[in-house]
Amino acid sequence: MKTKEIFEVDKNGYYGEFGGAYIPEMLHNNVQHLKDNYLKIIKEEKFKKEFTSLLKDYVGRPTPLYLAARLSEKYHTNIYLKREDLCHTGAHKINNTIGQILLAERLGKKRIIAETGAGQHGVATATVCALKGLECIVYMGEKDIARQAPNVARMKMLGAKVIPAVSGSKTLKDATNEAIRDWINNPDDTHYIIGSVVGPHPYPDMVARFQSIISKEIKKQLKEKTGNQLPGYMIACVGGGSNAAGAFYHFLNHKSVQLIAVEAAGEGINSGMSAATTQLGTNGILHGSKSLVMQTQDGQVIEPHSISAGLDYPGIGPMHAHLFESKRATFMSATDEEALESAFELAKLEGIIPALESAHALYVLNKIKFKIDDVVIVNLSGRGDKDMDTYMKHITTQ
Amino acid sequence: MMNRIKKLFSDKKKNIVSIYFTAGFPELNDTNTILNVLQKHGADLIEIGMPYSDPLADGPVIQHSSMKALQNGMSIKLLFDQLNKYSNSPSGVKAPLILMGYLNPVLQYGIEKFCSDAHKAGIDGIILPDLPLHEYEIEYKNIFEKYKLDFIFLITPETSEKRIRKIDALSKGFIYAVSSSSITGSDKDMSAQEEYFQRLRDMKLNNPILIGFGIKDNKTFLQACKHAAGAIIGTAYIKAIENSNDIEADTEKFLNSILGATIAS
Ligand SMILES: Cc1ncc(COP(=O)(O)O)c(C=O)c1O
Numbered sequence: 001m002k003t004k005e006i007f008e009v010d011k012n013g014y015y016g017e018f019g020g021a022y023i024p025e026m027l028h029n030n031v032q033h034l035k036d037n038y039l040k041i042i043k044e045e046k047f048k049k050e051f052t053s054l055l056k057d058y059v060g061r062p063t064p065l066y067l068a069a070r071l072s073e074k075y076h077t078n079i080y081l082k083r084e085d086l087c088h089t090g091a092h093k094i095n096n097t098i099g100q101i102l103l104a105e106r107l108g109k110k111r112i113i114a115e116t117g118a119g120q121h122g123v124a125t126a127t128v129c130a131l132k133g134l135e136c137i138v139y140m141g142e143k144d145i146a147r148q149a150p151n152v153a154r155m156k157m158l159g160a161k162v163i164p165a166v167s168g169s170k171t172l173k174d175a176t177n178e179a180i181r182d183w184i185n186n187p188d189d190t191h192y193i194i195g196s197v198v199g200p201h202p203y204p205d206m207v208a209r210f211q212s213i214i215s216k217e218i219k220k221q222l223k224e225k226t227g228n229q230l231p232g233y234m235i236a237c238v239g240g241g242s243n244a245a246g247a248f249y250h251f252l253n254h255k256s257v258q259l260i261a262v263e264a265a266g267e268g269i270n271s272g273m274s275a276a277t278t279q280l281g282t283n284g285i286l287h288g289s290k291s292l293v294m295q296t297q298d299g300q301v302i303e304p305h306s307i308s309a310g311l312d313y314p315g316i317g318p319m320h321a322h323l324f325e326s327k328r329a330t331f332m333s334a335t336d337e338e339a340l341e342s343a344f345e346l347a348k349l350e351g352i353i354p355a356l357e358s359a360h361a362l363y364v365l366n367k368i369k370f371k372i373d374d375v376v377i378v379n380l381s382g383r384g385d386k387d388m389d390t391y392m393k394h395i396t397t398q
Numbered sequence: 399m400m401n402r403i404k405k406l407f408s409d410k411k412k413n414i415v416s417i418y419f420t421a422g423f424p425e426l427n428d429t430n431t432i433l434n435v436l437q438k439h440g441a442d443l444i445e446i447g448m449p450y451s452d453p454l455a456d457g458p459v460i461q462h463s464s465m466k467a468l469q470n471g472m473s474i475k476l477l478f479d480q481l482n483k484y485s486n487s488p489s490g491v492k493a494p495l496i497l498m499g500y501l502n503p504v505l506q507y508g509i510e511k512f513c514s515d516a517h518k519a520g521i522d523g524i525i526l527p528d529l530p531l532h533e534y535e536i537e538y539k540n541i542f543e544k545y546k547l548d549f550i551f552l553i554t555p556e557t558s559e560k561r562i563r564k565i566d567a568l569s570k571g572f573i574y575a576v577s578s579s580s581i582t583g584s585d586k587d588m589s590a591q592e593e594y595f596q597r598l599r600d601m602k603l604n605n606p607i608l609i610g611f612g613i614k615d616n617k618t619f620l621q622a623c624k625h626a627a628g629a630i631i632g633t634a635y636i637k638a639i640e641n642s643n644d645i646e647a648d649t650e651k652f653l654n655s656i657l658g659a660t661i662a663s
Pocket residue numbers: 091092117118119120121195196197237238239240241242243244309310311355357358381382383
């Protein structure tokens with residue numbers, strides 16, 4: 001008898017061989033405390049009520065599932081966009097920060113720290129801290145501070161302190177290191193709001209649960225529109241993997257749904273300037289969990305490259321490493337150039353300017369041969385305001 | 399032959415000083431010089447840092463030394479080559495040697511090969527802060543023991559008594575007590591930790607304790623020694639040699655400044 005494959009986390013915090021909590025003793029108490037309490041807390045009626053009501057009245061959920069007619073025409077199929085770009089603050093990241101701030105309150109924490117790449121998670125964290133009147137410190141790579149200036153300004157206006165991470169590649173990986181070091185130094189009053197499905201257990205599972213609202217809504221909306229709650233394809237970009245985890249969550253055990261995860265190929269998979277972890281990575285440990293990691297033979301983490309700060313990360317969440325190894329999801333990639341091409345295409349065909357991250361997901365529409373009656377959903381994880389500098393440069397060089 | 403860590407703690411009960419340095423820093427081939435001069439000028443135990451690109455539990459000073467060491471070309475393999483040349487020579491170091499680093503480079507090297515090569519190179523113990531107790535027990539313990547390597551655990555003021563007892567039962571050489579919940583190189587005041595150290599003493603553990611993180615001079619060293627068998631010093635030593643033109647002279651000066659009045663005893 002074939003045993004049923006499990007794609008959710010097991011009781012020890014693993015997805016197949018990936019996951020776990022590889023953290024120094026200094027973090028043990030905080031992580032253990034989270035692990036012992038997160039499920040209990042998020043299953044409380046009061047928590048669920050507050051979470052749902054904030055998602056509705058503050059974030060603006062449910063986000064629309066929009067049939068993109070001209071895009072569909074071009075690719076000869078039926079393409080729906082899940083409009084996470086219409087969330088308050090402009091990306092899916094706030095689904096997670098709302099959940100975690102409510103959790104932090106219940107854990108009695110007074111000080112919030114976060115890491116950010118594109119700045120979307122930093123803005124989403126600064127936002128919920130303002131909402132709850134909590135102190136907020138955001139670590140951001142020096143390089144990302146320069147390329148995502150509008151989001152830095154937003155965080156500051158929201159009252160957060162933005163601290164540059166100046167070590168290593170000065171991007172998301174290093175911002176995450178700094179946030180972890182801060183947590184080690186402040187074990188009592190601080191909660192660390194991780195922005196993706198990465199980090200030690202229980203973070204990947206916790207963040208996936210908060211983001212799972214995306215696929216929960218899709219099922220209901222698609223049923224209303226087509227009579228069938230299951231799409232043929234569910235496409236999402238993967239940095240750490242939180243928007244993809246949320247978009248895949250309720251389809252994991254429906255094998256008819258093809259899950260497509262799109263990584264950033266940067267200047268090309270083999271250019272030495274890439275962030276396509278499943279293509280270039282091997283089994284390793286990064287930021288507290290076993291997963292696929294871009295690294296040298298000596299186990300030193302490689303500095304990745306992507307035009308999109310949100311995808312510029314040398315790992316992926318353990319859930320995605322497992323989806324990759326088990327072949328439940330198909331991993332594809334888009335280069336910097338290809339993502340730009342798709343961003344401009346969406347702007348022209350649909351009047352929507354996507355985030356550079358989301359534009360990677362859009363590009364694979366070119367790579368898959370769809371049938372005319374397929375139902376294809378692309379998770380439009382964020383809007384492109386933060387990327388206007390990059391887009392303008394592209395316009396002037398065209 | 400008696401395990402060198404065990405022997406040290408049975409010969410010397412007080413004022414043990416353990417010094418950490420990053421292999422490959424300041425220069426790639428400084429490893430053997432540093433081992434020599436540390437032993438010569440009073441280090442009882444030596445921790446050799448295996449540099450890693452993402453050292454989560456370390457502050458800016460050790461981060462910088464690690465980055466520099468990697469740029470210099472240091473790797474676990476090269477480190478073992480250096481140690482083999484040295485520990486097999488008659489002038490080889492007598493002090494117990496501990497390797498300290500992060501789990502990922504060790505896993506890429508191959509855990510069994512790592513333990514076997516470490517043993518051959520004369521290593522007595524291993525510290526891997528991001529290998530947690532649970533995983534150690536179920537997956538790694540047998541391998542470390544097979545190659546006679548003492549696995550050294552960290553404890554913090556937040557570690558529960560139950561967990562400390564468990565760590566004590568699993569430990570062989572000593573237990574590394576972090577003096578405050580902090581990354582290396584932080585400046586938290588040790589006097590705030592008196593209660594914690596007293597609690598540790600009252601527990602009457604089987605293993606001796608060394609106190610680490612934040613010790614930088616004779617005063618803080620003596621403070622640590624009041625509560626434990628000795629202390630571990632890393633950041634302060636790295637600072638003392640990072641711009642050194644004469645590693646031996648600076649190491650001597652540094653160890654004198656730490657040991658101060660205790661030298662005569
Ligand atoms: C709009 C947007 N999409 C996607 C991502 C990538 O993160 P994840 O893979 O966790 O969804 C980011 C990260 O900053 C983002 O801002």
